[in-house]
Amino acid sequence: MRIGVVNDMPMAVELLRRLVLSIGEHQVAWIATNG
Structure with missing residues (x-):
């Protein structure tokens, strides 16, 4: 499954x-x- 990641905090994105x-x-x- 391909998943999109959305978050404005770089640590959370990583x-x-x-x-x-x-x-x-x-x-x-x-x-x-x-x-």
């Missing part, structure tokens, strides 16, 4: 990105730092 990538069947489709 945490979510790593969490998604730690699950082998998922990947980050895009990242937005504002909404």
Whole structure:
């Protein structure tokens, strides 16, 4: 599954990105730092 990450806090974005990538069947489709 491709997942989009949206958060305005860089630390939270990195945490979510790593969490998604730690699950082998998922990947980050895009990242937005504002909404």
